[in-house]
Amino acid sequence: MSRPRLDASTVVEHLDRGPLDRVELARLVARDIPDGAYVNLGIGQPTLVADHLRPGSGVTLHTENGMLGMGPEARGDEVDPDLVNAGKIPVTEVPGAAYFHHADSFAMMRGGHLDVCVLGAYQVSYAGDLANWHTGRPGAIPAVGGAMDLAIGAKDVVVMMTLFGKDGAPKLVPACTYPLTGVQCVSRVHTDVATFHVTPAGVAVVETFGMTAAEILSRLTPGD
Amino acid sequence: MSRPRLDASTVVEHLDRGPLDRVELARLVARDIPDGAYVNLGIGQPTLVADHLRPGSGVTLHTENGMLGMGPEARGDEVDPDLVNAGKIPVTEVPGAAYFHHADSFAMMRGGHLDVCVLGAYQVSYAGDLANWHTGRPGAIPAVGGAMDLAIGAKDVVVMMTLFGKDGAPKLVPACTYPLTGVQCVSRVHTDVATFHVTPAGVAVVETFGMTAAEILSRLTPGD
Amino acid sequence: MRAQVTGDPAAAVAEVHDGDVVMIGGFGDAGMPVALIDALIAQGATDLTVVCNNAGGGDHGLAALLAARRVRRIICSYPRQVDSWVFDGLYRDGDIELELIPQGTLAERMRAAGAGIGGFFCPTGVGTPLTEGREVREIDGRTYVLELPLRGDVALVGAHRADRAGNLVYRKTARNFGPVMATAAERTIVQVSEVVELGGIDPETVVTPGIYVDTILDLSLAEAVAR
Amino acid sequence: MRAQVTGDPAAAVAEVHDGDVVMIGGFGDAGMPVALIDALIAQGATDLTVVCNNAGGGDHGLAALLAARRVRRIICSYPRQVDSWVFDGLYRDGDIELELIPQGTLAERMRAAGAGIGGFFCPTGVGTPLTEGREVREIDGRTYVLELPLRGDVALVGAHRADRAGNLVYRKTARNFGPVMATAAERTIVQVSEVVELGGIDPETVVTPGIYVDTILDLSLAEAVAR
Numbered sequence: 001m002s003r004p005r006l007d008a009s010t011v012v013e014h015l016d017r018g019p020l021d022r023v024e025l026a027r028l029v030a031r032d033i034p035d036g037a038y039v040n041l042g043i044g045q046p047t048l049v050a051d052h053l054r055p056g057s058g059v060t061l062h063t064e065n066g067m068l069g070m071g072p073e074a075r076g077d078e079v080d081p082d083l084v085n086a087g088k089i090p091v092t093e094v095p096g097a098a099y100f101h102h103a104d105s106f107a108m109m110r111g112g113h114l115d116v117c118v119l120g121a122y123q124v125s126y127a128g129d130l131a132n133w134h135t136g137r138p139g140a141i142p143a144v145g146g147a148m149d150l151a152i153g154a155k156d157v158v159v160m161m162t163l164f165g166k167d168g169a170p171k172l173v174p175a176c177t178y179p180l181t182g183v184q185c186v187s188r189v190h191t192d193v194a195t196f197h198v199t200p201a202g203v204a205v206v207e208t209f210g211m212t213a214a215e216i217l218s219r220l221t222p223g224d
Numbered sequence: 225m226s227r228p229r230l231d232a233s234t235v236v237e238h239l240d241r242g243p244l245d246r247v248e249l250a251r252l253v254a255r256d257i258p259d260g261a262y263v264n265l266g267i268g269q270p271t272l273v274a275d276h277l278r279p280g281s282g283v284t285l286h287t288e289n290g291m292l293g294m295g296p297e298a299r300g301d302e303v304d305p306d307l308v309n310a311g312k313i314p315v316t317e318v319p320g321a322a323y324f325h326h327a328d329s330f331a332m333m334r335g336g337h338l339d340v341c342v343l344g345a346y347q348v349s350y351a352g353d354l355a356n357w358h359t360g361r362p363g364a365i366p367a368v369g370g371a372m373d374l375a376i377g378a379k380d381v382v383v384m385m386t387l388f389g390k391d392g393a394p395k396l397v398p399a400c401t402y403p404l405t406g407v408q409c410v411s412r413v414h415t416d417v418a419t420f421h422v423t424p425a426g427v428a429v430v431e432t433f434g435m436t437a438a439e440i441l442s443r444l445t446p447g448d
Numbered sequence: 449m450r451a452q453v454t455g456d457p458a459a460a461v462a463e464v465h466d467g468d469v470v471m472i473g474g475f476g477d478a479g480m481p482v483a484l485i486d487a488l489i490a491q492g493a494t495d496l497t498v499v500c501n502n503a504g505g506g507d508h509g510l511a512a513l514l515a516a517r518r519v520r521r522i523i524c525s526y527p528r529q530v531d532s533w534v535f536d537g538l539y540r541d542g543d544i545e546l547e548l549i550p551q552g553t554l555a556e557r558m559r560a561a562g563a564g565i566g567g568f569f570c571p572t573g574v575g576t577p578l579t580e581g582r583e584v585r586e587i588d589g590r591t592y593v594l595e596l597p598l599r600g601d602v603a604l605v606g607a608h609r610a611d612r613a614g615n616l617v618y619r620k621t622a623r624n625f626g627p628v629m630a631t632a633a634e635r636t637i638v639q640v641s642e643v644v645e646l647g648g649i650d651p652e653t654v655v656t657p658g659i660y661v662d663t664i665l666d667l668s669l670a671e672a673v674a675r
Numbered sequence: 676m677r678a679q680v681t682g683d684p685a686a687a688v689a690e691v692h693d694g695d696v697v698m699i700g701g702f703g704d705a706g707m708p709v710a711l712i713d714a715l716i717a718q719g720a721t722d723l724t725v726v727c728n729n730a731g732g733g734d735h736g737l738a739a740l741l742a743a744r745r746v747r748r749i750i751c752s753y754p755r756q757v758d759s760w761v762f763d764g765l766y767r768d769g770d771i772e773l774e775l776i777p778q779g780t781l782a783e784r785m786r787a788a789g790a791g792i793g794g795f796f797c798p799t800g801v802g803t804p805l806t807e808g809r810e811v812r813e814i815d816g817r818t819y820v821l822e823l824p825l826r827g828d829v830a831l832v833g834a835h836r837a838d839r840a841g842n843l844v845y846r847k848t849a850r851n852f853g854p855v856m857a858t859a860a861e862r863t864i865v866q867v868s869e870v871v872e873l874g875g876i877d878p879e880t881v882v883t884p885g886i887y888v889d890t891i892l893d894l895s896l897a898e899a900v901a902r
Contacts, residue, residue, distance in 0.1 A: 106779025330552025
């Protein structure tokens, strides 16, 4: 598999600032979602993206437990135990919503009808392989949910993560060491310090935050 | 394949009368449909069976174009072009009806959820093979509709036909010469002169009308 | 992307191309999108493959499309009707190809296309001429034939009502193939008697979610335009 | 055969047997048929295989069934939750078997069982540990894995309302697995908040047609009995 590729002709470096915080990252991901798109936001950090969709963007949120037109998290009297998102958190419905059962919901996902899904990740490989469901650690109880269906189903699979783990290890890797969720499925990786596009030729850095593309590349491939 | 078998211990011969007419045949088929059954009645003669279901029997009629709880043919103001049966004839709905789309309707059929379907036939073999969709004649335009789905789907596939064609040829045959609709799928054959059960051992005559079982058998197997 | 609403039948079908696979809803006349078919005839796309349960009746709708000689091949379960004289004539003259598929397999192959299923083992038609020469497999003591997804470039669907999110409800047995075709085609064009505001369709009762709908021809607008 | 209505939870689950495959609806607590599960615990059937998206949370419903040690094996997509301590403990102690299936494949395998499909080629999980060693096939340039139907002896489903024909409607995302499990099980037992007369549910809005329903526990009757 090819190394991460630096396409200097298109990279935009934001060096007058530090890395993106979680909110800024969510805002950036939201910015790249086209108006009118049908979008699934994964459990956890991707959920934050919903707060940054432009009102009037016409983006429709899908939740895999059977709904299009999901609204914000439910508060107070809005809480209805029959209306939850994929993380089992009470949510609301927007006008124009639709409910459907699980086989229909996953037919929609598997059939390639969602425009975008945003997922967290443990690792993404240069080829766009995704690992986000299982650490593989002994004693860890595995749980996959809808992660594999989203990974192979959405037209655009967007990953949101920090580029480096707490131990400094890159999460964008030549080959995933964690158990895979999907093969060659990721199209875009948004991280705190850089945005990458996954192309058939490899991974291209397209935007950086607080670091130069050269610095990022050298930290990603320290052995070179 | 075994010859039609005559089980003399169970056959009931009605010799004080002639063959069943179409209405009597429909009544007989209706008599054998259990209370509460979900039933699909094929296009043509089988449709007559509906008129003879006992009120209060709780039988629910299915039509493969997407409905359970089909009522009688629509008359006058009842006619609604959006509410037709499998023969495209305007029908009515009964209280407790349900509509569904074609994939769901045929999932119901293929999945073995219908208790009974009643079909016409060109031929039925001793093994229960059914031929009812195509004469195979040169120039004939073939059309299969839902016949093959019903043949393999319903728990009980009941055939309704005259036992002999206009030319006197038996329609219950050692092997179908017409193109097959389904293999070993028929469980019961109701004809104007006899009722047959199809068992793994062959075909058993269980009731006759206006002819003895022996006469029927000799007409079915003239060469013996 | 969000469905577009138009009152102009010509605009609704503008993007149908020569050689397209066009799925057309309806069971007989129930659910047949006649306004869209008429617009397609006027639009002129030809060399089409049509997927429809029937092959048209009388001289209207699908029969008119066939009569205009725009259809090279038809994939259906039941072409023969008392009033299918247009199809019958073309077929007998060798002017149209016919692929006959059992009705449930037709529906399920389209469902598979919409649901991202690569193929499925189906018990229907095993041992009959309609599955001759195809791959079979015994699973759990029963014999099945492998069926592949059936995809469309365009679906023309007749529904009852839409909301502005593209959610659809149908009427009675006019529902039939519309919902499954909407999932199986690259682009789904629907005709409805009216388009209501968001919130005008109970989310519990939506049959086709808006995600499957690209263009909606609002017949109430079309009539206003025509007047 | 027509659905039977009862107000007696014990009667509703009387025919669940040791060793049965029991499908249990719900996504977390939404749609979980707690009254039926409680009745099943009281009934005593054991050595069960449970099919459910989750493995129970807190100490109620499915978690209580697990705690009562009635479940030998669970087939699910997402056992791990913040409050799945009952399952976690059993699993770590080796007291329950776990078969993990991607959520959509779980749903589709049940749909296949209900729809008479012998198997299907699915793109989900290809190249991952969850499909290791399984039959794969390339179709039209994409790789798929063969998935087989998943059948149940019994399904326990939580719906919202039934009519006397057994037609069901659900509420919001509590719909989830109920409709597909109802098709996949030999016997489907449903709990609803009320049973209405024939005609009380609009035929256009039925989600699960009565043909899939065998027994209905009417919770409004059950409460009356309890009082």
